[in-house]
Amino acid sequence: MLPFVVAGVDGSAESLAAAEWAAREAARRERPLTLVHAWHWHPRQGEGETASAAQRSLGRRVLREAEDRVRAAVHGALPRDEQVEGTATEALLRQGERAELLVLGSRGLSGFAGFLVGSVALGVVARATRPVVLVRAGEEAEDEHVPADDGSGSTRTAYRDVVLGLDLGDPCDEVVEFAFEAARARGARLRVVYAWQSPSAFSLGPGDIALVDERRRAEEWQGFLSAVLQVWREKYPGTEVLETVVQGKASTALVRAASSASLLVVGHRLTDRPVGPRTGPVTHAVIQHAGCPVAVVPHE
Structure with a gap:
């Protein structure tokens, strides 16, 4: 099996931008794309199965949304998806060990405040043994290209x-x-x-x-x-x-x-x-x- 590109998704705007970027990068590298959603269940008496089912249902919705965004953004994209149980940092690190590249989102802020990189992304970057790419919310395909002659964004x-x-x-x-x-x-x-x-x-x-x-x-x-x-x-x-x-x-x-x-x-x-x-x-x-x-x- 070819090495693959992994994008961690949680339904946030930054993770959806990361999924789209990962799809473009997978196409450039001619690699399969895997979308991963991690969830961590804290058991409480009397609601174990119900809580687990709710988490999995939420995970399916998150992955479907990411898949729709990826397919709309990259023609011919056929991502596979996977739900993994455990803390987000640990789960993503495990996925990253098997991947050519792991892509995560970072939340864009305005002005000189820069970007807010959450504890999960920082924890993964600090411990990953494979390359990790952080993508800000709002990142689009046009942002990777120089502007057109009229100053507008373009992918051409x-x-x-x-x-x-x-x-x-x-x-x-x-x-x-x-x-x-x-x-x-x-x-x-x-x-x-x-x-x-x-x-x-x-x-x-x-x-x-x-x-x-x-x-x-x-x-x-x-x-x-x-x-x-x-x-x-x-x-x-x-x-x-x-x-x-x-x-x-x-x-x-x-x-x-x-x-x-x-x-x-x-x-x-x-x-x-x-x-x-x-x-x-x-x-x-x-x-x-x-x-x-x-x-x-x-x-x-």
């Missing part, structure tokens, strides 16, 4: 850039490959962003770049970035790559780049922390504030 124009946030101190192959594959599938340009900050006198160590002026320091980082990407350019000769090196905070640079992107790709190191699984500060910031879908790719 070229795709917007795929943006990759790259850590030159830890340029993991899994993250880079995911971004190149996403750009290839869309026929889009890949914009690779690296943000650097001037080291303090106390933070420099042996081998660190400590050139006198910032211009030369930026040139050094640009050279490192080009060297890291050279093998990937050769592997994906049909993908146009734009290298961007900026001075400043990585989260700020990536959120800015995401404002005109179809997809933002970042990595997440799988580490055991004393306080439990969590995302790093850059990943946490971009999934809260990026203005496009965000793919979080786990790596060792």
